[in-house]
Amino acid sequence: MSKRDSVGRNGRIVVLAACAFAVLAPLPASAAASIGVSDPFEPVNRALFGFHQVLDHILIRPAAVAYKRIVPKLVRSGIAHVFSNLGEPAVFVNDVLQGRGKEATETFTRFAGNTTFGVFGLFDVATHAGLPHHPNDFGITLARYGFKPGPYIFVPLSGPTTVRDAIGSVAGLALNPLILLRYSGGDAVGATGAVGGGLETRIDVDDELKALFASATDPYASFRSYFLQNRQAEVNGGRIDVEELPDFGAPDAAPTGASASTAAPVPAPAPTPSPASSVASTAPPAPSVPPAPASASGSSPSTLSALATPAPIEVEASAIGSPHL
Numbered sequence: 001m002s003k004r005d006s007v008g009r010n011g012r013i014v015v016l017a018a019c020a021f022a023v024l025a026p027l028p029a030s031a032a033a034s035i036g037v038s039d040p041f042e043p044v045n046r047a048l049f050g051f052h053q054v055l056d057h058i059l060i061r062p063a064a065v066a067y068k069r070i071v072p073k074l075v076r077s078g079i080a081h082v083f084s085n086l087g088e089p090a091v092f093v094n095d096v097l098q099g100r101g102k103e104a105t106e107t108f109t110r111f112a113g114n115t116t117f118g119v120f121g122l123f124d125v126a127t128h129a130g131l132p133h134h135p136n137d138f139g140i141t142l143a144r145y146g147f148k149p150g151p152y153i154f155v156p157l158s159g160p161t162t163v164r165d166a167i168g169s170v171a172g173l174a175l176n177p178l179i180l181l182r183y184s185g186g187d188a189v190g191a192t193g194a195v196g197g198g199l200e201t202r203i204d205v206d207d208e209l210k211a212l213f214a215s216a217t218d219p220y221a222s223f224r225s226y227f228l229q230n231r232q233a234e235v236n237g238g239r240i241d242v243e244e245l246p247d248f249g250a251p252d253a254a255p256t257g258a259s260a261s262t263a264a265p266v267p268a269p270a271p272t273p274s275p276a277s278s279v280a281s282t283a284p285p286a287p288s289v290p291p292a293p294a295s296a297s298g299s300s301p302s303t304l305s306a307l308a309t310p311a312p313i314e315v316e317a318s319a320i321g322s323p324h325l
Contacts, residue, residue, distance in 0.1 A: 037149045037162060037228055045154040049220045052156040064202040078122045080200045083193040084133060085114045085121025090175040094136040098144055106131050135234055139168030143235040152224060160227045 039045065067076070088111035095104035110126040110133065118125045127133065142164050143149070150163030161169070173179055178190055216222035 037152045039152045039224070041151060041153065045152065045224075046220050048156050049154050049223070052154070053219070055156060060199075060202060061206070064199045064206070067196075067199040068203050076196065076200050079192065079196040081114070081118070081124045082121040083197050084124075085111065085118070086177050086193075088114075088133075089177065090138075090172045091134070091136045093175055094138060094141045097141050098136070100136075103134060103136070107134070107136075137165075137168055138171040139165035139231075140235050142168055149231075152228070154224075160224065162231075165231070 088107055092104055092107040092111065095101075095107055110131045113126045113129065113131070114121045114124060117123075124133075139162075147164050149165070152160065152162055153166065154160050178193075212222060212226065213219050
């Protein structure tokens, strides 16, 4: 096998590994559903997702925790910056293909500044200069040219993707400097970038993943929905089109919570008079009885009756608890 083929295969590993952990970034919250993406391989995908979760529990996350404790943050950040900078040429080309002139200019300036003043990307000086990184790839380019995403696929250690994004990832390999350049120690550099960048990203998203899986009744479907909606937001330029959001089912028939308290009350049916009450209503009125004399305490029976009947008590909502708390 030639050196170029070896570097090429290593570059594929680098890109796929980076994508595997990059998709675990914080994602928009939503119920489990796909956005315009079918999942015809769901049984197989679920099995592979479960296998990946086991690997994450026994291998990936413990390695990320150890990496965080052993390697200083400055070193970890430097490794992540270097390999992020190596991806800027692909971002630039896709900015151009999508007709995004302003973004293409910023990406080119970022790459030039970080490569020179940032010591080959070891330091992200461009972000401090007001030129932050923005994601772009051939999968997004294909989407903006009208290509449909195709079926959803989950690959252990590589992460979730679609047929369109998988094709875009292969096309993006052609612009990876790790593949284009011939240099000594390419395998070691590629392995360092793949492992270091992946573990760093796993550290960053640990809290988000815990929250996602702790509240999810179906972790597979929730993770699929998070990935697909985040991907759709990237295609839309950071915006989610509400018209493309999935229908999560019809609302419950009976109102619950605050909506139930605001619903109009249903009037109760009028009571049917009993025979006794009908007879009583036709009877002649009883003779009036003169009022009894006041008691020794000075209170009349009517006054005592009023005192014995409790008056309605009005309590402010704030005394019980505001519904806005």
